[in-house]
Amino acid sequence: MLKRLISVYLRKFKRKKSVKKHIAFVALNKEAIQHLPNHPSKNKIIILVRMDEIGDYILSRNTFSIIKNAPKFKDYKIIFIGNKLNKNIAETLDTDTVDEFLWIDKEQFKKDHNYRSQIFTNINNINAEIAVELERTSDVNLGGIIIEATNAIKKYGSSNYYLYDKLNILSDSFFNHLFPQNFELTHEFLFNQRFVNWVSDTNISITKPAINAKLLPKLNLPEKYILCMIGSSKKSKNWPLRYWIELIGQLLVCYKEEEIVLLGGNREEEFAQGILDEIKDERLYSMVSKTNLMESFSWINAASLMISNDTFAVHARVALNEKPTVVMANGESSFRFSDLGQFSPNYTVIYSKQYLEYLPKMKNADRWIYNVSSVDMATIFPKEVLDKCLELYKN
Structure with a gap:
């Protein structure tokens, strides 16, 4: 308990400390942007800005067609400016709704003044009439300042x-x-539709996130396998290594015909090796850091059962199919991202004990700022996860 309190306190302290840094960063860059030309005549171009991660992009991309087909924006060119991590998926799946892409390295943008200056110049030279920040909770030092650089007439x-x-x-x-601002507990996919309809003066409903599986790479995949997504974008989302080892050992006992595949990025190589060192079984192997983004979608799509502690993979899974999916989550922004049951009947999420304890006491606004600790995920035990797997996927 003490460890959790210290962890939460440190997160709050860092968050408060970052306020001054954000304000100073924005002031510095707004001054630089003011020296860029403000062209009096604008081009019929809409700039869409979205600088967040892959899972967020998956929940947003289906709304691009609303903008593309809106009578309000007839004959407008659409340029998407986003996080370069999304380049692979966007340029494979979304060229029918976006005319041009401009990719930004987030870390370099934050640290490199010359890189930012060149980005600002490139964006300013587009000379767009309209700019839209698509994120519900954009970073002032990313999406906000990029919108500023557009010098667009209308900025949504x-x-x-x-x-x-x-x-x-x-x-x-x-x-x-x-x-x-609205503190309703609206899932991000539904908010994205509401927001884009507001921008476009339309009233179009999309049932669920969708990725066309026909556009995925054709890979030589096992006939039956359980996919373990062992990576995450934040330390606080990580499920303990010892729990993965215990769970995978039990899966190998309970599922005699399925192979067990580990999937993740470069950061998970050591983690994956830790599992392989403990479990010697020819039905267990790692594809960690061996796929690009679209190839990872092929693995996610074909898995008989998927287990994940990160939302990127589950957003892709629900967008691709309705196969059994079990998720471990700490509760942070759960209503926005991990509560995906309304989009798939074979989806379940297991939350940390701390979140379930606090949930009945929280008002809507509290759930927006719920603080988690890196120790919370350790309260989700392997047996709980195994039981859900056996309940959802019967071979």
Whole structure:
């Protein structure tokens, strides 16, 4: 308990400390942007900005067609500016709704003044009439400042949800068309539709996230396998190594015909090796760091059962099919990202004990700022996960 309290305190301290840094960063870059030319005549171009991660992109990409087909934006060119991590999926799946892509290295953008200056110049030279920040909770030092660089006449965005009002006021200042803040517990996929319909003056409903599996790479995959997504974008989402080892050992006993495949990125290589060192079985092997993004989607799509502690993979899974999926989650922003049961009947999520304990006491606004610790995931035990697997997937 003490370890968790210390962890949560440190997260709050770092968050508060970052406020001044964000404000200073924005002030510095706004000054640089002011020296860029503001062309009086604008091109019929819409810039869409989305700088967040792969899972977020998956929940947003289906709404691009709403903008593309909106009478309001007839004859407009659409340029998407985003996180370069999404390049592989976007340029494979979304060239029918986006005319041009501009990719940004987030880390370099934050650290390299010359890189930022070149990005600002490139964006300013597009000379777009309209700019839209697609994120519900955009970073002022990323999406917000990029919108500023467009010098567009119309700038659409969502009123932000920072814990600190200073940052919300700063974020809102980037836009002259602002979608109002609302603490409803709306899943991100549904919010994305609502927001884009507001921007486009349309009323179009999309049932669920969707990825056309026909566009995935054709790989030589096992006939039956259980996919273990062992990676995550944050330390607080990681399920303990010893739990993965215990679970996989039990899966090999319970499922006699299935192979067990580990999947993740370069950061998970050591983690995967830790599993392989403990479990010597020819039905267990690792594809960690051996696939690109689209190839990983092929593995996600074909798995008989998928187990994951990160939302990127489960967003892809639900967008591709309705096969059995078991997720371990800490509860952070759960209503926005991990609560995907409404989109798949064979999906279940197991939450940390701390989250389940606090949930009945939380108001809607509390769930937006719920603090998690890196130790919370250790309260989800292997037997719980195994039981859900056996319940959802009977071979």
